[in-house]
Each structure stands twice: as C-alpha cells, then as structure tokens.
Amino acid sequence: MDQSEIQKKIQELQSLAQKNNVDIQSDVKRLQEKLVDGKMTPQDLWKKILLARNADRPTTLEIIHHISENFLELHGDRAYGDDAALVGGVGLLDGRPVTFLGHQKGRNMKENIRRNYGWAHPEGYRKALRLAKQAEKFGRPVITFIDTAGAYPGLASEERGIGEAIARNLRDFALLKVPVLAFIIGEGGSGGAIGIGVANEVYMLENSFYSVISPEGCASILLRDPNKAPEAAAQLKLLPSDLMAFGIVDGIVPEPDGGAHADHALTAAHIKTQILESLKGLEQKTGEQLARERMTKFLAMGRFSEEGGNKANFFQRLFSLNRRA
C-alpha cells in the first residue's frame, strides 16, 4: 500500500465509523503510524512484487491492441528464427505509424510454453534490434514494453550468444535517431529487461518493479536462503517510487484501483496518454539530438564519490565530445 492509499483507507474508515458509531481508534492509529513511518513491511512490499507478476495483468500484445489500430506483428530475426517471448511489429497510434516491441508472457500453461514465460532467447533480442533499425529507417518512434523475469538462462541461449545479443542492443539502441520510449509493465528483470530498455524516457506502471537481480536470486546468493526473497526485495529498492527517487525512471503510470489486471482497457489508456504526451516533446527534436540525449542520460547514471571532484570536468568533456560527434 502506498501513502495515498493509506490516506484513502483512513478517510474511509473514519466516515464509516461516524456513520455506524463504532470505535475504530486503534485501527486508525495503526494506519497512521504506517503513514508517518512511510515504510512498507517486507510483506507489504512482497504483495507488490506478486501483483507485478500477476498472470492476469495486461500483456504486451493486449496493451498494443488496446492502444493501436491495425497492429501487424512482424516476426523473425532473419538469422535463426522467431522468438514468441519477445514480440514486435508496426501499428498506428492515433493515425501515426509506430514500432512496438515487448516481452510477451502467456496467460495459461499452454500459452506460457509457447511464450517461454516471457524469457527471451538471443533471436528475440536480435528481432527487436532489426525492428528498431527498421523503425529508424522509416522515421517511426519505437515503443517498448518490458515484462520479463530475465533473458533465458539455457544451453541454447548461451550457444547462440545471449550476451552478445543484449550487448549489441544496448549499444545500438543508444544510437537510434528516432524517439524511443520504454514502459516496464510488470517484471523488469535484469539484463533481459534492459536489453530493450535503452530509451529516451523510461516509465514504470504503478505495480511493477525493475531490478538487477530477482529477489529470489538475491536472497539465495547474498542472504543464502531463497525463502528470504521478501527481505531481499526490500533491500534491492526496486519499486517505481524508489527508482523515481534515484532518477532512473522518468515517471510512474497509474493503474486502476486494485491493479492493472482489474481493468486492462483503462491501464492501456493511461499508457497511451503517457506515450502521446512524451512523443509531443520528443518529436520536436532532431535524430542526432535524440541519440545524444539518450546516450547522455545513461552516461550520467551511477553514484560514487570522487575526491577532488572533477566530475564537472568530465561532463564538460563529454558534452564537448557530443558536440563534435
């Protein structure tokens, strides 16, 4: 529960109590303490993680169909095959052509076997880059939806160079001369997420998370107990509010009451509003400007200390290089 929800709950309780004349002072006090504290217990936070992974949340293709007319899915990496776990294609967004990309989870076991639970292989990332370059060639913005536990950790994935595929995307998405927007719509899992996450603006749905490692992975490595995942999740600071505070993401897209799964159309409408709003600004810029700003955004990420502090010098150097480029 976040602060506004708690506030709402308190008001609800108080009006109910007045109407029915019951004593709820202890409940109100408890909620208010929670509010003052501003801290979630690991259990509260874990509920958010489970919400982000809820199988009924709108998937990439559902969101695309809600917000775009005549979407045509485009398949294949032109080298090895087609990956059903990472989809893409072209569609119209209020009449203008855009390229959509995103991880695709299934809603049931059968779909998930086909979609590999949204764990993409190298061919998925290579298809994403192919479609992004196609978008650049024809001047379309690229909009990505991130929803994966990670890139697939399997034998075939390694044989076909999952590391190389993600690495190339990180470099070449940085260079794209069209607007790129990324939305984390559920799970933002590590390298598999950032493999389509180098964007001019990055947004998170209210009940999503974005992390360097899964809470389970972190718990088993650092806390030596996979059952301590809720604790690890709290330590990793992976919620939208944390990432906003860190300056890693640009905004949080609200979800309907109860979560995105409660109303797919409304969730998609909120996303669409944000896309249109962002494109309004980004489409004013030249291709060079867009690529430069995207690179600068990621080059500035990281927190460290520097004695003598010539960080300013470094950025001056950086911008002078950018001007030359």
Place this chain on the structure above:
Amino acid sequence: MAFFSGVVDRLLGRQQPLPRDLSFRDERSFVAQKHSCPSCHAHLEAGELENNFYVCPQCGHHYRINPAERIRTLVDQGSFQEFSQEIQSVNPIGFPGYEAKLGEAKSATGQGEAVTNGTATIDGRKVVLSIMNFKFMGGSMGSVAGEKLTRALLTGLEKQQPVILFTTSGGMRMQEGIFSLMQMAKASAAIAQLEMAHVPLFVVLTDPTYGGVTASFAMLGDVIIAEPGASIGFAGPRVIESTIRQKLPEGFQKSEFLLEKGFVDAIVPRPELKKTLAFLIDTHLNR
C-alpha cells in the same frame, strides 16, 4: 591418488584432462603451498609462474592474474600511468553490510575498486587500458566500475588512441541495485560514441567473465580475444543446469566453445598477447 596418476602421466608424456571445477578454486595459493600445478600436477615453484606470464609451462593452464600482474606482463616497462583512481564507491541504495564488504575487498586486494584504468604503451604504441580484478568482490560491476570504464573509453576517444578492456567478473554488483544494472547501458553508450568516431576497441576476455559484463562491453569489441580455457557466459553453469535440468557438456562456456560458436575472434595465449595487440593496433589505425 590423483597426484600419483599425474606423475605417471607426466612420465609417460601424457596430458591430463582438466578437472571440471578448477575455476572456483584459488589455484595460485595451491601452487604456493603444494608446488604443483592443479591442472596437470607438474612440479611448479611459484616463481616459475611469474617468469612465464602466470601460465603453467607444462600444460599451458592460464592462472588468473590481477591488474598489477597484467600490467607487468603486457605493457612497456614504466609506461603505465594510472588515472581515475580517486573514484570511490558509496552505498547508493543503503544496502546492509555493503560498506563492510567494500572494506574487506580493499584490504584484501590493496586496490580501491574492481577496475584499474591507465594509459601505457605496447611496443611503443599508445593505448588506454581498463583492467578488471576478480579478487575485488568477484569483479562485480557497480557505479565505480561503470564510471571508470566509461572514462577509459572516453579518454581513448579524446586522445584517438585504441582502448583495450580486460574483463573478469561474476556480473553486476547486486549491492548497488538498479544503479549496477544501468552500468551495462552506460558502458555500452560510451562504446557507441567510440563506434561513431571509429576509435578501435579491443576486448580481452579472461577467466571468468559472466553476467552483465558479458551482456554489455565484453561483447562489443571491434576485436574480441579470449585467453585459453577461460569460462565466459551470460548465466552461470549452475543456474543453467537448474533451469534445463541436465548436465552441461564438457567444455561448455569455455573460450574454445565461444570460438566455435562464433563469439570470439581469436584465442591468444598470454605470452603472445603483446605481439598480437601491437599487430591489431597497427592494422586498425591504418587509415
């Protein structure tokens, strides 16, 4: 038992196959204590390794080396000038126990972080180096490693000199949460700048290179070299085995496997590295 069979094999001139899980032992201290190579059981004094690029003279096993040893065995004597050593880690997400771990790593290695930057010459050719250290928290990459790599890359760009990256890492540094994940994009964005400016980037993959490092700058060199027998991959072997529920084939994720699958340009033994890099610099600056 293994020791005796090793001696017999050696007497018969046979080569021992590499034991599978060598990569997770501290082989150098094994040599110091037992005076034998853990890979082929040849008699070895610690000093012998130092004089042979930290490579077993008998079986060619490449021991892991730290940045100081890399510098000593690679660049022209006295040419190395370290830079950006003043950049230090903070605890950006307030992860419990991170400061203590950093402190331990610093005192164990005598170094400030998992990456060492410097300029140097290789047979007289000017280069910019960025060298990772596996002994420093498993070579994990956080904000400082990302910043140092970025500065090495941009220094190469400014000076129009080739950049050489030596990778060894278990992956991203979890204790820095999302900031560490972003270092993948950061280093790759810096490489994108080199790409535009046609400044050559050479990557030397050393044992072991995993996770987000493999999925970013390690795979973005204009030429990618691997040291023999290094383990290189995205997911670790134990993670993969638990995902696919089967044993991995012998030699999986070794340099030779990556060469066969087309992900490295060449496997170069450490004694040949200086010559090879000098040749690459000459062929790539010829414009």
